Amino acid sequence: MSAILNVTRRDFIKTGSAAGAGLVLGFYVPSRNGTAAATPAAFEPNVFLRIDTTGQVTLIAPRPEMGQGVRTSLPMLVAEELECDWTKIRVEQAIADKKYGDQSVGGSGTVRESWMPLRKAGAAAREMLIAAAAARWAVKPDECRAESSFVHHTASKRKLSFAELAEAAGKLAVPKEPKLKEPSQFRLLGQRVHRVDTPAKVKGAAEFGIDVRVPGMKYAALARCPVFGGTLASFDAAKAKAIPGVRDAVRIGDSVAVIADNTWAAFQGRDALEVQWNEGPNAKLTSAAIHEQFVADAAKGGVVWRNDGDVDAALKAAPKQLNTVYEFPFLSHAPMEPMNCTAHVKADGVEVWVPTQVPQDIQEAVAKAAGVDESKVRVNITYLGGGFGRRLQDDYAIEAALVSKAIGEPVKVMWTREDDTQHDYYRPASYHALSAAIGADGAPAAFRHVVAGPSIIRQLYGGAPDGLDAALVNQTPYCYATPNVKLAYAMSNTAIPVGWWRAVYSTHCAHATECFVDEMAHAASKDPYEFRRNLLAGDGTVASGRAKISVARLRAVLELAATKAGWGTPLPKGQARGIACNPAFSSFAATVAEVSIADGEVRVHRIVCAIDCGMIVNPDTVEAQVEGSVVYALSAALKQTIAIEGGRVMQSNFHDFPMLRIHEMPKVEVHIVKSNEAPSGSGEPGVGPVGPAVVNAIFALTGKRIRRMPIAPEDLA
Amino acid sequence: MAQFNFTLNGKPQRVDVPADMPLLWVLRDTLSMTGTKFGCGMALCGSCTVHVEGEATRSCITTMADVAGKRVTTIEGLSANGLNAIQQAWIDEEVPQCGYCQTGMIMTASALLAAKKNPTDADIDEALGDHICRCGTYPRIRRAVHLAAKAAAAKPARGSAAGGER
Numbered sequence: 025m026s027a028i029l030n031v032t033r034r035d036f037i038k039t040g041s042a043a044g045a046g047l048v049l050g051f052y053v054p055s056r057n058g059t060a061a062a063t064p065a066a067f068e069p070n071v072f073l074r075i076d077t078t079g080q081v082t083l084i085a086p087r088p089e090m091g092q093g094v095r096t097s098l099p100m101l102v103a104e105e106l107e108c109d110w111t112k113i114r115v116e117q118a119i120a121d122k123k124y125g126d127q128s129v130g131g132s133g134t135v136r137e138s139w140m141p142l143r144k145a146g147a148a149a150r151e152m153l154i155a156a157a158a159a160r161w162a163v164k165p166d167e168c169r170a171e172s173s174f175v176h177h178t179a180s181k182r183k184l185s186f187a188e189l190a191e192a193a194g195k196l197a198v199p200k201e202p203k204l205k206e207p208s209q210f211r212l213l214g215q216r217v218h219r220v221d222t223p224a225k226v227k228g229a230a231e232f233g234i235d236v237r238v239p240g241m242k243y244a245a246l247a248r249c250p251v252f253g254g255t256l257a258s259f260d261a262a263k264a265k266a267i268p269g270v271r272d273a274v275r276i277g278d279s280v281a282v283i284a285d286n287t288w289a290a291f292q293g294r295d296a297l298e299v300q301w302n303e304g305p306n307a308k309l310t311s312a313a314i315h316e317q318f319v320a321d322a323a324k325g326g327v328v329w330r331n332d333g334d335v336d337a338a339l340k341a342a343p344k345q346l347n348t349v350y351e352f353p354f355l356s357h358a359p360m361e362p363m364n365c366t367a368h369v370k371a372d373g374v375e376v377w378v379p380t381q382v383p384q385d386i387q388e389a390v391a392k393a394a395g396v397d398e399s400k401v402r403v404n405i406t407y408l409g410g411g412f413g414r415r416l417q418d419d420y421a422i423e424a425a426l427v428s429k430a431i432g433e434p435v436k437v438m439w440t441r442e443d444d445t446q447h448d449y450y451r452p453a454s455y456h457a458l459s460a461a462i463g464a465d466g467a468p469a470a471f472r473h474v475v476a477g478p479s480i481i482r483q484l485y486g487g488a489p490d491g492l493d494a495a496l497v498n499q500t501p502y503c504y505a506t507p508n509v510k511l512a513y514a515m516s517n518t519a520i521p522v523g524w525w526r527a528v529y530s531t532h533c534a535h536a537t538e539c540f541v542d543e544m545a546h547a548a549s550k551d552p553y554e555f556r557r558n559l560l561a562g563d564g565t566v567a568s569g570r571a572k573i574s575v576a577r578l579r580a581v582l583e584l585a586a587t588k589a590g591w592g593t594p595l596p597k598g599q600a601r602g603i604a605c606n607p608a609f610s611s612f613a614a615t616v617a618e619v620s621i622a623d624g625e626v627r628v629h630r631i632v633c634a635i636d637c638g639m640i641v642n643p644d645t646v647e648a649q650v651e652g653s654v655v656y657a658l659s660a661a662l663k664q665t666i667a668i669e670g671g672r673v674m675q676s677n678f679h680d681f682p683m684l685r686i687h688e689m690p691k692v693e694v695h696i697v698k699s700n701e702a703p704s705g706s707g708e709p710g711v712g713p714v715g716p717a718v719v720n721a722i723f724a725l726t727g728k729r730i731r732r733m734p735i736a737p738e739d740l741a
Numbered sequence: 742m743a744q745f746n747f748t749l750n751g752k753p754q755r756v757d758v759p760a761d762m763p764l765l766w767v768l769r770d771t772l773s774m775t776g777t778k779f780g781c782g783m784a785l786c787g788s789c790t791v792h793v794e795g796e797a798t799r800s801c802i803t804t805m806a807d808v809a810g811k812r813v814t815t816i817e818g819l820s821a822n823g824l825n826a827i828q829q830a831w832i833d834e835e836v837p838q839c840g841y842c843q844t845g846m847i848m849t850a851s852a853l854l855a856a857k858k859n860p861t862d863a864d865i866d867e868a869l870g871d872h873i874c875r876c877g878t879y880p881r882i883r884r885a886v887h888l889a890a891k892a893a894a895a896k897p898a899r900g901s902a903a904g905g906e907r
Contacts, residue, residue: 091839091876218835225840226831227823228776228816232841235775243770268742268759286770287779288762360780360788360841360875409778409841410875441781644835648878652838655877678785678873687866689879 073102073145075153079173079187081106081113086124087134088117088381089221090408090415091652092707093645094134096219098142100641101135104212105146105205107170108186115220120383120403128382130416130524132609132705135641139703147202149193156192157184207639207700216644221407233379233406236366238434242271243287244427245294245438246279248447249301251671252309252519256280257300264293273297274430281427287438306519306671311453314668315351318455318516322476326514327491329569333508335459338470342461346547350458350536351732352477354666355451356673356681357525361409362444367424368434373400374425379408381415389418393425412656413524417449445681446673449523450666452478455516456536461508466548468559470508473540475500475533478522479515491515493529494569499608500533501568503578504541504559511568520668526656527711530608535733538604538716543729552720553586553603573607577636580697581605581614584634588695589616596620599629602720606712609705611637612697613650617717618690619725624737626662628690628718636697637706646706647694653710654692659684661715664734745809749774750818758805765789765800768815776816776844780873787872790845791815797852797868816844819851827851830889838876846872850886859890 074082083102089095099113118124126137150170157175158165161182168177173186207213224230249255259280261273269289273282282293339345366377367390374394380386383403391398408415424437439447454477461470479493488494492513502509525531545555560579565572582605586592591601598620605614618630633650640646663682667674675681694710719730722740730739744757749772758767768774768791777800780788784799791800792814793807820828827850837843846869853860853868860868865886874882 091837093838218832219837221840222832222835222837223823225837225843226828226847228844229823230840231775232778234779235769237773237775286762286766288766288770291782358875360778360786360839360873362779408839410839412875438779441783648835648838648876648881651880652877655879656875677783678781679783683873683875684877684879685870685873686879686882687870689883692880 073149075149075186075190075193077187077190079112079185079190081108081186083113083115084118085115086118086127087129088127088379088383088405088408090129090381090411092129092134092649093219093642094129095221096217097135097641097645098138099220100212100217101138101142102146104210105143106150107172109173110212110217112173117405119405120387122384127384128416129411130381130413132611132707132709135703136610136705143204144202147204148198151199151202152193152196153186153189155196156189160184160192214640214643217642219645230407232361232409233364233366233377234361234409234438236377236406236436238366238368238377241366241434241436242431243284243290243438244281244435245287245290245440246276246281246423246443247294247297247299248279248443249303250446251301251303251307252521253306253671254278254304255302257302259300260298263296263298267293267296272431274427276423276426276430279423281423281430281437283427283431283435290438291440303671309519309668309671311353311668314453314518314520315455317518318453318476321514321516322455322457322474324514326474326476326512328510328512329492329497330502330509330511332506332510333470335470335472335508335510338508339459339461339472342469343464344462344547346458346460346462346540346543348458348540348543348731350456350539352454352532352535353664353733354453354520354668355525355660355664356445356448356666356675357412357414358444358681358683359408359410359412359414362441363414363420363439364437365421365424366434366436367421367428369394369425369429373402375402375404376421376424377404377406378421379406379415380421381408381411381413382418385418386421389422390425393422394429412526413528414448416524441678442676445676449484449521451525451528451531452480452522453520454532456532458536458540460540460544462544462548466550468504468506468544471502471504471506472510473500473502473537474512474514476514476516478517478520480522480524480528482515483517483522488515496529496533497569498571499529500537501566501571501573501607502537503566503573503575503607504556505561506559519671527608527653527708530606530708530712531657531660531715534604534606534608534712535715535719538606538713539719539729539731542602542604542716542720542723546723551592553582553591556582556603556605571607571610577612577697578605578607581612581634581636584695584697585614585616585632588634588693589618589630589632591616598725600721600725602717602722602724604713604716604720606709608709608712611635611704611706611709613709613713615710615713615717617714617721619718619721621722621725621740624740626718626722626735626740628658630691630693631714631717632693632695633710634695634697635706635710636699637709638699638701638703640696641703643696646696649706650694650710651692653708654714655684655689657711657714658690658718661718661733662735745805747808747810748812750814756805760806761804763801764791764803764805764808764813767805768800774815774817778841778844780842785871785873786842786845787849787869788842788845790848790872792848792852795852795855797849816848819848825851826892827854827885827889830885830892834881834885834888836878836881836885838878842872842874843878846874846882850882850889853886854890854893858894860886
């Protein structure tokens with residue numbers, strides 16, 4: 025699967041220093057689906073490990089760093105098996121290139137997919153260094169061991185440094201199946217290792233996309249039709265061009281780009297443009313109309329992907345039946361760094377500098393936009409000032425390429441916060457029709473969930489021909505023991521662009537499920553924790569599309585969160601707890617929220633999270649990701665909506681699309697399940713259970729069941 | 742266009758820009774000092790925070806004319822080697838994720854600690870309540886401010902030293 029090549033003498037490896045090349049290995053990280061790219065016709069190594077003759081270890085990292093810590097966690101995997109001195113390893117960001125396999129960061133997949141290949145590369149290099157030392161000493165390799173960048177011959181107490189061995193090791197064949205360490209032997213993995221990118225970030229020295237400067241560069245801001253699907257009718261740039269620093273205004277498709285000497289002039293010039301738009305067929309679209317569409321589509325029943333027993337009969341027969349609806353708005357990603365890209369389209373090729381989660385998509389899209397072959401597009405990957413799924417799109421890079429092509433100069437296209445809020449690929453709005461039957465014994469006899477809303481896979485890629493969005497199916501499991509279960513999706517697309525928003529469908533599907541299960545528990549007069557726990561008995565698996573979910577692992581996080589939160593123990597007067605759990609991205613998460621209500625507002629005091637994401641590379645990073653997930657989820661539950669009127673987004677900046685702030689921050693505790701399972705996602709699974717835990721806590725406190733997000737003051741009155 | 746003189750990170754600086762050009766863009770585009778970030782343009786997020794005469798100030802709504810003749814400090818000039826007690830505390834507490842908002846956070850925290858040697862949680866909320874971190878690093882920011890205060894108190898003579906306990 026992950027062949028490793030000795031590529032020491034390949035001429036495309038440049039050490040960039042006076043040191044000898046030493047040992048250079050190329051190895052292959054398979055793509056997400058393990059498909060085409062995993063079995064290339066001619067093997068091209070995709071990640072390079074280099075040990076030069078000074079002992080410096082360099083890993084060329086193909087994937088972007090967006091705050092999730094991969095620039096630290098990936099070299100930890102190599103260093104663990106290599107037995108090198110952690111302080112001597114360095115990571116370089118690769119440019120975009122198909123030879124690296126999948127370079128995207130999203131779906132909480134980087135560590136999951138890199139776990140074995142990077143460890144194998146480290147282990148292979150270690151075995152080659154040991155073989156080189158053994159040959160020099162004329163001893164058997166198994167009498168030697170590697171430690172902290174040295175190979176030791178234990179019996180004779182001799183040692184040689186990796187620096188001294190690199191060149192000889194580079195002449196050896198790569199072992200086919202290098203021996204990996206047992207988890208019990210790990211020295212580095214599982215330790216709190218300081219992130220390598222932090223010092224630059226606290227000095228203001230880390231280069232984000234917005235910080236890129238290219239000699240002779242111009243700055244551009246674009247006027248885009250505020251109505252989705254609208255087109256450009258005409259524009260008058262006279263007033264824009266009167267602004268000092270504005271050079272020109274050019275039509276770019278259905279947008280107008282104002283070209284200037286600095287960002288400020290470009291923004292001012294864009295504001296001064298007089299533009300007439302053809303608002304097109306969506307000019308009267310509203311959130312209310314979208315809601316009506318969802319209601320109508322849900323009523324048709326949707327496409328069923330799970331149908332156990334006979335839900336309809338069970339609903340009729342049961343003594344107690346629940347029927348209700350949960351609703352969720354569109355949401356914007358709002359990373360702190362607004363969209364931007366710098367591009368230089370030249371006669372002989374294109375160079376772009378871009379904060380992106382998908383370097384290769386950018387390469388392909390920019391090549392198309394500039395009309396050149398992909399091989400002529402060099403994509404430089406900067407740090408990302410947040411991704412959260414927004415930077416899985418290529419729209420802003422295409423703009424930069426088109427503008428540079430139009431003006432024949434390098435240009436940085438810069439978005440304002442307003443652009444970012446109003447031209448996003450939003451978390452889909454959705455409508456959830458839920459029904460359940462509670463038997464005489466208090467156990468659920470039937471559960472039905474019909475999700476209506478836009479499909480990301482259909483709207484972005486034209487996929488899901490059978491009407492089932494695979495991502496939605498994967499992220500909408502129902503794991504509680506119930507004899508009759510029907511799960512269905514009523515695809516209901518709109519003109520509002522949708523995309524991958526941190527934790528994606530789990531942010532509304534899991535929310536609806538976990539709140540409704542809470543309703544079921546109360547209808548059965550059971551404790552919501554015990555109710556869930558009893559329905560997660562045994563060690564079976566539940567399938568939801570590709571996802572195969574271990575009930576025992578889900579139960580374990582539920583129990584851990586409940587135990588750590590002190591579920592059932594008294595709280596101060598005026599406070600209550602809620603609980604929720606959810607499997608997502610091959611991981612398992614549970615949350616207990618403690619809330620009160622003061623002055624008509626929800627106050628979240630404490631959030632206890634439990635996560636099982638398999639073996640841990642860097643626990644500090646996992647904790648940080650779960651802490652961040654909590655803030656992301658609370659902002660959505662308590663504050664955020666994207667409303668549509670007249671076919672356009674009504675919100676514009678942080679005053680009307682607000683975020684949780686430090687004084688609203690609850691105490692957050694993250695508890696990680698100790699596991700020897702393969703690593704799985706940590707950046708997203710923590711999001712899903714937070715919102716429902718808060719809503720369930722509000723019910724426990726007030727008896728009010730909030731079924732429409734975000735939580736509004738009138739819901740609490 | 743007009744000429745403006747001011748003191749930037751302790752050195753005299755002259756720029757020739759429109760009087761209403763925000764300091765943020767003068768720093769970033771005219772002077773190539775990109776540690777100060779653009780987040781909202783409306784003083785809502787704090788990513789653009791610098792010090793003007795020692796006060797934490799939103800450079801996105803502060804014009805060049807506003808700072809003429811004044812002392813401006815940016816993240817690049819906050820410490821000699823990029824590692825004062827606050828920056829070290831940010832490293833020790835492993836605060837940044839994407840890191841984009843953190844230079845603004847550090848500038849405000851620095852102004853807070855200059856005014857209050859031992860800030861309470863309420864002081865921190867008051868000072869940083871108008872900042873946004875989309876990655877959600879708030880609990881670590883709080884810990885780092887307390888750590889920086891403790892480190893500065895323990896070793897007042899060496900501003901760049903900080904304790905390592907968590």
